Amino acid sequence: MAPVDFKSTSLTPIVISGPSGSGKSTILTRLFAEYPSRFGFSVSHTTRAPRGTEQNGKEYYFVSREEFQKLIADGGFVEHAQFGGNYYGTSVRAVEEIREQGRTCVLDIEMEGVKQVSNHPTFPRPKFLFLSPPSMEILEQRLRSRATDKEEAILKRLQQAKVEMEFARSAEAPHDKIVVNDDLETAYQEVRRFCVGDAEPEKLQVD
Numbered sequence: 001m002a003p004v005d006f007k008s009t010s011l012t013p014i015v016i017s018g019p020s021g022s023g024k025s026t027i028l029t030r031l032f033a034e035y036p037s038r039f040g041f042s043v044s045h046t047t048r049a050p051r052g053t054e055q056n057g058k059e060y061y062f063v064s065r066e067e068f069q070k071l072i073a074d075g076g077f078v079e080h081a082q083f084g085g086n087y088y089g090t091s092v093r094a095v096e097e098i099r100e101q102g103r104t105c106v107l108d109i110e111m112e113g114v115k116q117v118s119n120h121p122t123f124p125r126p127k128f129l130f131l132s133p134p135s136m137e138i139l140e141q142r143l144r145s146r147a148t149d150k151e152e153a154i155l156k157r158l159q160q161a162k163v164e165m166e167f168a169r170s171a172e173a174p175h176d177k178i179v180v181n182d183d184l185e186t187a188y189q190e191v192r193r194f195c196v197g198d199a200e201p202e203k204l205q206v207d
């Protein structure tokens with residue numbers, strides 16, 4: 001195996017954020033399919049119990065609250081948050097592991113996580129990409145036609161989307177690029193260029 005080039009800028013982690021429904025999964029799925037050996041998602045830590053066939057180190061690193069809190073105190077997280085009474089976080093180590101595999105770590109995280117990453121005292125600055133819906137009306141249509149959420153959840157997501165869009169426009173936002181996901185093909189090509197530059201796809205998309 002070729003030695004890993006730790007200085008290579010193509011291995012700089014990429015943070016992708018944007019409101020729920022802006023198209024992050026759609027675009028990342030295609031990017032990973034076209035460049036299957038280039039990217040990786042880090043394995044997150046959680047204090048919730050494993051479900052079903054979930055394995056430690058695969059879906060998550062399952063740790064106790066004490067272990068999680070110790071890692072926070074040691075500056076071991078790039079970002080972390082609490083949802084539904086459990087902690088979730090991305091450790092510095094988990095991001096490094098992706099680089100050690102010679103892959104670019106992609107972090108799909110929400111606004112509070114983006115703030116933490118960009119203000120982290122020691123973690124090297126990643127590349128920040130914000131995926132924006134063309135308008136709130138279109139975002140609402142997409143969330144409704146995705147048909148994965150109940151009405152209450154859709155309204156919550158739309159409310160949160162307003163906050164995220166305001167943050168993206170603020171001086172505090174760290175984004176290196178904002179891609180407006182209007183026409184999917186155009187948006188995909190812009191994201192692809194941001195993430196891989198001129199590199200040819202490893203695999204051509206078969207529709």
Ligand SMILES: Nc1ncnc2c1ncn2[C@@H]1O[C@H](COP(=O)(O)OP(=O)(O)OP(=O)(O)O)[C@@H](O)[C@H]1O
Pocket residue numbers: 018019020021022023024025026027142143145146181182183184185187
């Ligand atoms: N450019 C586009 N034009 C039309 N529909 C789109 C476009 N981009 C994405 N969609 C559709 O919008 C919906 C939301 O996209 P997706 O699930 O990828 O969003 P997401 O940002 O990953 O959301 P979440 O953060 O909730 O996971 C999906 O049904 C997807 O097919």
